[in-house]
Amino acid sequence: MERASLALVETAYFEADMLCVKALKAALRAREFERMARICMPLQEARRQLRHEATDTGRVTLISAPFPAKFDPKPGCFLVCPPIVGVEARAVRERLARKKVPAMVLCREPTTKSGQWPVVAVGPDSEAWHMSPVVRVRVDAPENGIPDCAWLLRAQEALGDAAIAKVKPSWPADHRVEDLLEYLDAVPDHEKLAQALESACREAAVAPASVSPRRRGVDDPYSF
Numbered sequence: 001m002e003r004a005s006l007a008l009v010e011t012a013y014f015e016a017d018m019l020c021v022k023a024l025k026a027a028l029r030a031r032e033f034e035r036m037a038r039i040c041m042p043l044q045e046a047r048r049q050l051r052h053e054a055t056d057t058g059r060v061t062l063i064s065a066p067f068p069a070k071f072d073p074k075p076g077c078f079l080v081c082p083p084i085v086g087v088e089a090r091a092v093r094e095r096l097a098r099k100k101v102p103a104m105v106l107c108r109e110p111t112t113k114s115g116q117w118p119v120v121a122v123g124p125d126s127e128a129w130h131m132s133p134v135v136r137v138r139v140d141a142p143e144n145g146i147p148d149c150a151w152l153l154r155a156q157e158a159l160g161d162a163a164i165a166k167v168k169p170s171w172p173a174d175h176r177v178e179d180l181l182e183y184l185d186a187v188p189d190h191e192k193l194a195q196a197l198e199s200a201c202r203e204a205a206v207a208p209a210s211v212s213p214r215r216r217g218v219d220d221p222y223s224f
Helices: 002-009 013-029 033-055 086-098 149-166 173-186 191-206
Strands: 060-063 076-080 103-108 116-122 134-140
Touching: 002 013, 002 033, 013 033, 013 173, 033 076, 033 103, 033 149, 033 173, 033 191, 076 086, 076 149, 086 103, 086 116, 103 149, 116 149, 134 149, 134 173, 149 173, 149 191, 173 191
Parallel strands: 060 076, 076 103
Antiparallel strands: 103 116, 116 134
């Protein structure tokens, strides 16, 4: 985290993000929930700056086919569209991050009968692929079917709110920490999700460890 703090000062936001995520995972393995809580704010700040760099461009790129092996993307917002699905959208985001391209990536599914666009996000891979955490929410389609950065920001806000709602306050605090961490991995640009994780970490730091097994709902990240 000392390295992450230095990276923030030097505006090396991708480096700060990567170091914060590594620190969160290490702290979770050690069940150091207070440390996890302190990591959330610098992670949130690094991602806020990257999101600003992406949305300030005003550029939205629609993706409906896999990226070619060689590509030179520019910073901006990216909307992954059918037939590409949520798992592939996650791969797009990871690929852009490896290239250090500031980007906000969302994935939409086919238009519903009501004319809305379902938006989906998929969390980290699980040993059982069907157990990967998935969040879906229906939002109003953009005017004329042409999304801009403002629409993507509203959509990702709704998606993050839906993720928070999936984590019940009655669940053990340490279980909620793991759930929220996975959902933050799926919806990384949602600040209230990062804040919810910080709050759950502080609860878990003073609560007794749960004895019941952690349970999650089953969804299919490969489907519409």
